[in-house]
Amino acid sequence: MLYYVIDAFTDTKFGGNPAGVVIHDDLDEKFMQKFAAEVRFSETAFIKKFNNKMFEIKFFTPTSQVELCGHATIASFKALLDSRDVENNNTYYIKTLAGTLSVTLDQSIIMMEQAEPKLGKVFDDFECLSDLFNIDKSQIESENYNLVPQAASTGLWDIMLPIKTKDALYALNPDFKALAEFSKSNNVGGVHAFTLDTKEGIAESRNFCPLYGIDEEAATGTSNGALTYYLFSNHVLWNFNKEYTFLQGYSMGRPSTIITKLVNKENPRVMVGGNAIIVTKGILY
Structure with missing residues (x-):
C-alpha cells in the first residue's frame, strides 16, 4: 500500500x-x-x-x-x-x-x-461569539455588506463568521475548549472566520475545528466552498463559471490558495480546487 x-x-x-x-x-x-x-x-x-x-x-x-x-x-x-x-x-x-x-x-x-450547498441557523448572539474568540463584538460583520454569522455547508457544516478587518481576523484568539462545546451543541464542525478586507482574492480566512481535534487548519476546501455559497446568497458573488480565489493559512505561516467556482445557475453547486x-x-x- x-x-x-x-x-x-x-x-x-x-x-x-x-x-x-x-x-x-x-x-x-x-x-x-x-x-x-x-x-x-x-x-x-x-x-x-x-x-x-x-x-x-x-x-x-x-x-x-x-x-x-x-x-x-x-x-x-x-x-x-x-x-x-x-x-x-x-x-x-x-x-x-x-x-x-x-x-x-x-x-x-x-x-x-461539493455536496448540495445549504444555509442554516443564523448566529446573532455577538456577545457569545466575541467571548469565544476574545475580540470586541464590533469587529463582527462586514464593512460594506450586511453579513451576519450563519451556518453553511457544501458537505460539512461550519459557521461563517464575518470579521471587519484583516487585523481583527489575525487577532482572533479562540477558547478552544469552549468553542468545541459550542460547535457540538450547535451541530457544526467548527467556525470559518473570514474578512473581505484583502487586496488579493475574494476573502482571507481562518478555520477553527477543535471539536474534531483540529484547533486551526491552513486550508479547508469544504469550508471555502460553503463560504462561496454564503457570499453568493448574500449578493457578494454572482458570476457563474468564474474562478474565485480565497486565501487561508497566512496567519499560520502556511499560505494557501483555494479556487472555487459556482456552476449550474438553475440549481447552484460549488466546485473547489x-x-x-x-x-x-x-x-x-
Missing part, C-alpha cells in the same frame, strides 16, 4: 495544508482511525479503487471520521496522478459519506464538486 504526505492548495512544499493519503485494497475503519491518530494530520484520506472512473475515499481526523474533506481530496488525486491510477484532463467520481461527487483534473489543477505537491512517499506495511 502506498502512503503519501501531500501539501494541498499550494505549489510550494511546506505551504498549504498537509494531508496523509493511503491507497489501499481493503483496510478496515478501525485501522484507518488508528493510523490517522498515529500520523496526526488534520485529515488522512484512504482511497480504494472501484474501477477506472470510480474511487471510494474515507476521511479521518486524529479523533474521528468525517463526511468530506476538501484538502485531503485534492491531495488524494495528486497521489492518484503519481500512482498513474488517474490521468490529466479527465473527470472521475468519488464515493464519500457526503455522496458521490465528481473530480476534474485540468493541467494538474484538481477541482472537486487547487494545486498540490508531494512531500514524501513510501510504503505502508
Whole structure:
C-alpha cells in the first residue's frame, strides 16, 4: 500500500495544508482511525479503487471520521496522478459519506464538486461569539455588506463568521475548549472566520475545528466552498463559471490558495480546487 504526505492548495512544499493519503485494497475503519491518530494530520484520506472512473475515499481526523474533506481530496488525486491510477484532463467520481461527487483534473489543477450547498441557523448572539474568540463584538460583520454569522455547508457544516478587518481576523484568539462545546451543541464542525478586507482574492480566512481535534487548519476546501455559497446568497458573488480565489493559512505561516467556482445557475453547486505537491512517499506495511 502506498502512503503519501501531500501539501494541498499550494505549489510550494511546506505551504498549504498537509494531508496523509493511503491507497489501499481493503483496510478496515478501525485501522484507518488508528493510523490517522498515529500520523496526526488534520485529515488522512484512504482511497480504494472501484474501477477506472470510480474511487471510494474515507476521511479521518486524529479523533474521528468525517463526511468530506476538501484538502485531503485534492491531495488524494495528486497521489492518484503519481500512482498513474488517474490521468490529466479527465473527470472521475468519488464515493464519500457526503455522496458521490465528481473530480476534474485540468493541467494538474484538481477541482472537486461539493455536496448540495445549504444555509442554516443564523448566529446573532455577538456577545457569545466575541467571548469565544476574545475580540470586541464590533469587529463582527462586514464593512460594506450586511453579513451576519450563519451556518453553511457544501458537505460539512461550519459557521461563517464575518470579521471587519484583516487585523481583527489575525487577532482572533479562540477558547478552544469552549468553542468545541459550542460547535457540538450547535451541530457544526467548527467556525470559518473570514474578512473581505484583502487586496488579493475574494476573502482571507481562518478555520477553527477543535471539536474534531483540529484547533486551526491552513486550508479547508469544504469550508471555502460553503463560504462561496454564503457570499453568493448574500449578493457578494454572482458570476457563474468564474474562478474565485480565497486565501487561508497566512496567519499560520502556511499560505494557501483555494479556487472555487459556482456552476449550474438553475440549481447552484460549488466546485473547489487547487494545486498540490508531494512531500514524501513510501510504503505502508
